[in-house]
Amino acid sequence: MNRYILESEYLEIIMELLGEKYKINSLIKLVFMAFCIRNEKKCSYGSRKNDVIDEFFDNLNIKLLSHPNDVEAILEVIHKMKTSGWIRIEDDDVAVLKELKDFKCENNFICGCRNKNVNPICEVNKLDSKAFTEEVLRHV
Amino acid sequence: MFRIREITLYRGAISKKYDFTDNAYIYGNNNVGKTAFTKVLDFILGSSEELSHDGLDNIDEVGAYITNEKTELWVKRNNTRGEFSYKRTENSGYSVISYEKYKDMICEVITEDIDIKAIQVYKKVFEENPSFRSFTFMNFVDEIGQGDLGSIFTRGKEVKHLVRIRKIMDFFFNYENAERIYDKTLELDSLENEYKKSIEQLRSYERSMEKIRDLYGELGLDYSGDMSIDFETFQDYRDCFDRKTTKSNGELAYLLRASHSLAEEIKVYRYLSKQSNIAAPRKDRTAKLLSMLGGIIAENPKYEEEVNIITRMIKEIKNDKIILSLADYEKSIQKIMSEKKKIDREIRNLKNEASELNYDQTLKKLALVENCFAIINSGGDINKIKVLEEQVLKAKKEIKDLKNNYSQKAVNDFNKRLTEMYLDSAVKNVQYLNDDRNQVDFFLKFDPFSQVLVAYHKEGKADVAFTPGSMARHNHLQLLVYLCMLEYLHKNFKNFICLPILIMDSPDQPMEPESFEEIYPSLIKVANEIGIQTIFISKVKPDVVEQRDLIDIRTGFNPFHKNTDDQTERE
Numbered sequence: 071m072n073r074y075i076l077e078s079e080y081l082e083i084i085m086e087l088l089g090e091k092y093k094i095n096s097l098i099k100l101v102f103m104a105f106c107i108r109n110e111k112k113c114s115y116g117s118r119k120n121d122v123i124d125e126f127f128d129n130l131n132i133k134l135l136s137h138p139n140d141v142e143a144i145l146e147v148i149h150k151m152k153t154s155g156w157i158r159i160e161d162d163d164v165a166v167l168k169e170l171k172d173f174k175c176e177n178n179f180i181c182g183c184r185n186k187n188v189n190p191i192c193e194v195n196k197l198d199s200k201a202f203t204e205e206v207l208r209h210v
Numbered sequence: 211m212f213r214i215r216e217i218t219l220y221r222g223a224i225s226k227k228y229d230f231t232d233n234a235y236i237y238g239n240n241n242v243g244k245t246a247f248t249k250v251l252d253f254i255l256g257s258s259e260e261l262s263h264d265g266l267d268n269i270d271e272v273g274a275y276i277t278n279e280k281t282e283l284w285v286k287r288n289n290t291r292g293e294f295s296y297k298r299t300e301n302s303g304y305s306v307i308s309y310e311k312y313k314d315m316i317c318e319v320i321t322e323d324i325d326i327k328a329i330q331v332y333k334k335v336f337e338e339n340p341s342f343r344s345f346t347f348m349n350f351v352d353e354i355g356q357g358d359l360g361s362i363f364t365r366g367k368e369v370k371h372l373v374r375i376r377k378i379m380d381f382f383f384n385y386e387n388a389e390r391i392y393d394k395t396l397e398l399d400s401l402e403n404e405y406k407k408s409i410e411q412l413r414s415y416e417r418s419m420e421k422i423r424d425l426y427g428e429l430g431l432d433y434s435g436d437m438s439i440d441f442e443t444f445q446d447y448r449d450c451f452d453r454k455t456t457k458s459n460g461e462l463a464y465l466l467r468a469s470h471s472l473a474e475e476i477k478v479y480r481y482l483s484k485q486s487n488i489a490a491p492r493k494d495r496t497a498k499l500l501s502m503l504g505g506i507i508a509e510n511p512k513y514e515e516e517v518n519i520i521t522r523m524i525k526e527i528k529n530d531k532i533i534l535s536l537a538d539y540e541k542s543i544q545k546i547m548s549e550k551k552k553i554d555r556e557i558r559n560l561k562n563e564a565s566e567l568n569y570d571q572t573l574k575k576l577a578l579v580e581n582c583f584a585i586i587n588s589g590g591d592i593n594k595i596k597v598l599e600e601q602v603l604k605a606k607k608e609i610k611d612l613k614n615n616y617s618q619k620a621v622n623d624f625n626k627r628l629t630e631m632y633l634d635s636a637v638k639n640v641q642y643l644n645d646d647r648n649q650v651d652f653f654l655k656f657d658p659f660s661q662v663l664v665a666y667h668k669e670g671k672a673d674v675a676f677t678p679g680s681m682a683r684h685n686h687l688q689l690l691v692y693l694c695m696l697e698y699l700h701k702n703f704k705n706f707i708c709l710p711i712l713i714m715d716s717p718d719q720p721m722e723p724e725s726f727e728e729i730y731p732s733l734i735k736v737a738n739e740i741g742i743q744t745i746f747i748s749k750v751k752p753d754v755v756e757q758r759d760l761i762d763i764r765t766g767f768n769p770f771h772k773n774t775d776d777q778t779e780r781e
Contacts, residue, residue: 097519135495138502145506145513162519203523210495 076143079177083107084147086175088157088166092191096199097148097162102130102206103194104144109133113182115190122190123197127209134210162199211741212320212710216275217250220286221268221770228761233734236747236761243767244747245353248715250767251745252350254287255709256313256343261289268770276319283319285312313341317707325705328385331392336377342707345378347371348695351714357684359663359677362691366661379658382699383620391612398605405598411588412595418582425579427558429453429572441583448576465557472550476543483539500524620702621658628694629653632687635732640725642683656691663687681720689717689733697740710742718748727752 083104087094094100106129115125134141151157158165175181183189197205218227238244249263254274261269273286284297286304294312295304307315317324320342332340347365355364365371381388422440426433430453431443446452503517567575632654637643646652650668655675657664664675678684692712699708718726730746731754737744751760 097516098523101516101520135498135502138506141502142506142510142513145510145516148516149513159516159519162523199523200527203527207492207496207499207524207527210499 073139073143076140077147079108080104080140080144081147082173082175083177083180084144084151085170085173086177086180087191088164089170089173092195094195095164096202097159097164098199098206099195099202100148100164101141101144102134102202103191105134105137105140106130107177107179107191108140109137110179113178122188122193123205124209126190126194127205130206130209211743212276212278213743214251214274214711214745215277216273217254218273218275219250219269219768219770220271220273222270224770225273226769230743230745230761231759232743233737233756233759234743234745234761235751235755235759236745236763237749237751238763238767239749242763242765243771244749244763245715247747247763247767248350248352248713251713252346253289254285255346256309256316256341257346258343260292265768265771267768267772269768276316278319278322280322281319283315285315287312313343317342320707320709321705323705324707325703327389328703328706331385331388332381334392334395335388336374336381338374338377340707342709344374345708347375348692348699349709349711349713351689351692351712351717353715356688356717357681357720359684359687360661362656362661362663362688364688375661376659379661382703383624383658384617385620385702386617387612387615391609394605394609394612398602398609401598401602401605405595405602408591408595408598412592414585418585422579422582422586423555425575425582427555427562429567429575429579430559430562433555437583437586444576444579444583448580451572462557462560465553465560469550469553469557472546472553476546476550479539479543479546483543486539496524621656624658624694624698625653625655627697628656628690631690631694631736636735637725637728637732639728640686642678642680643686646678646683654687656694663691682722682725685717685720686729689714690736693733693736693740693742696742697736700740700742710740711745712737712742713745713747715747716749718750723750723752726750727754730754 084100086092087100087103087107094103106126109129110126112125115122120128148157148159152159156166156168156170158167180191183191194202213232214230216227216229218225236244236247243265246263246265249261249266250269250272253259253261254272261272269289271286271288273284276283276285282298282300284300284304286295287293288295293306294309295306296312296315297304329340332338338344347363347368350365352364355361355367358364361367363371363375366375423433423435426440426443429447431447434440434443500521503521507514507517629652632643633647633652635643646665651673652665652667653673655664655666656662665678666673666675668674678687696708696710696712699706700710718730721729730752734744
């Protein structure tokens with residue numbers, strides 16, 4: 071049961087990331103951003119000491135290697151979306167095939183980011199895939 | 211054998227004396243000062259605590275008359291001034307001594323011929339100076355803590371004993387090893403001393419080599435690094451100030467630039483070296499991430515495609531960084547530094563060529579060079595240092611191995627004797643003991659290191675541990691462990707500084723009177739066989755106790771106690 075709850079939590083995060091607002095089109099970004107968002111305990115970075123990107127990727131620190139079941143859940147969601155024809159994956163590129171409308175993610179961090187001028191998710195998305203991977207390796 | 215023959219309480223000129231036999235039995239009702247009696251005994255035997263127990267008021271001094279087969283000792287301890295005093299004959303006067311001396315005096319009565327070797331072994335192995343007070347937890351069965359098979363020694367839980375009880379047990383039950391550790395430690399000490407001396411010699415040899423090089427530069431002499439050639443150069447110069455021209459033919463300006471350029475290069479390489487050190491743990495983390503992703507595919511092959519995309523990307527980045535982490539910057543830095551040193555030497559030589567020395571300075575420097583050559587000739591045997599280093603490491607390893615190597619034989623023998631003492635006693639009509647006798651393969655196992663006593667019996671083919679019930683049984687077993695321990699010490703550590711006395715404060719409380727009538731003589735029998743003095747304190751007076759052993763404190767142990775005074779006045 072816990073596994074299904076975990077997968078549904080990741081599903082709404084991934085759908086938000088693929089949606090109109092963020093338009094994430096890289097598999098590697100989708101996997102690690104989803105993990106960072108779900109494991110983010112702060113709702114916003116209002117009183118941060120570090121750069122937003124460092125704050126965001128800091129969620130990978132220790133947690134990622136100790137929670138392989140989270141990565142499995144993310145991969146399961148992506149796999150289901152792929153096999154059921156919602157998305158297509160070619161190399162690292164992800165393309166949305168059916169429109170994901172009438173959907174509102176309830177994840178606290180995503181809600182907290184919604185009206186921010188400096189949106190951490192958008193800032194992280196500005197990194198290209200290679201730079202993104204570099205950041206993952208730096209923080210993992 | 212050590213015996214306490216008298217205890218005397220003093221209040222000014224008034225005193226109250228209690229005489230002790232080999233198996234004294236003190237009895238009295240509740241609240242008459244039975245536990246206070248044990249506190250007084252502990253106090254006069256050198257406890258670091260003062261007489262603060264309830265009911266011990268108005269006592270100025272406590273005295274004791276202690277004997278063994280050959281000698282007598284009268285000791286006195288002042289409660290208010292904290293003074294310790296002693297005398298050797300009954301009619302002589304007391305002499306005030308220090309606390310340490312007081313303990314030594316008592317120690318001399320415990321045994322005339324102290325086993326110095328054993329004490330030295332203890333000191334060396336456990337880095338602690340023991341006195342007989344260190345082992346008193348084996349002499350007192352206090353009321354608090356009785357019947358606890360998880361902590362057999364009632365004083366074992368006190369912080370002052372707790373910290374060293376394991377060491378003490380280790381020493382008693384692993385003495386052979388302790389002795390070997392002691393010998394090895396002595397060997398290690400001498401090796402380390404020799405090693406230190408040799409290292410010091412080597413250092414001064416190295417310093418002299420460096421100093422000669424500098425002095426040669428200052429004198430404008432050609433330094434080759436080969437001591438025989440350099441010595442010849444020195445002799446020639448000393449005899450007639452004949453100086454061969456230096457081989458340096460470089461241009462000073464060029465050499466200075468080269469030295470600066472190399473210094474900058476070293477700076478860059480140091481930065482890269484630091485960066486590569488940071489890259490190393492990152493490499494580990496990357497490997498862990500890849501391994502985690504690999505594990506996911508192994509369990510769920512359906513994610514292979516997605517995971518492969520991620521791993522491909524990670525590997526690409528990893529390969530970009532690999533050059534940084536593979537380069538051996540330290541080696542490069544060393545090479546550049548050695549080149550820089552050569553250039554710096556040439557610069558120094560060139561600069562020295564331009565300077566002029568006066569006669570006094572030259573003579574002074576020559577004397578220094580001569581002194582350095584003398585040091586170089588006297589020693590600095592690197593091979594000897596290497597051998598010593600190996601020997602020191604070997605000795606340290608052997609000591610470590612010995613410390614970790616426990617011989618179970620002593621503990622097993624102890625447990626065998628303990629079981630025998632319990633089951634084969636003359637006690638016939640005690641229910642729990644008969645129950646245990648009827649168990650299949652019943653045996654007791656005391657772990658001296660954790661102070662836990664467990665009973666075992668056979669269930670099917672297996673030995674099963676169980677904690678036996680009944681508080682009376684627990685107390686009985688606890689007393690036997692104390693006796694067995696004292697017997698073990700008596701047999702194996704004959705002249706060790708351990709008091710041959712057992713003071714028991716009301717361990718008969720949970721026992722039925724009929725059972726106690728049987729158990730008490732069996733305990734006394736064992737104690738007499740070992741040769742220890744027993745002081746038993748109880749509420750009841752059993753018929754089996756001989757009249758001469760009895761000490762009646764029913765009217766109160768301390769005659770100077772305030773309430774007792776009031777009562778007397780009223781009477």
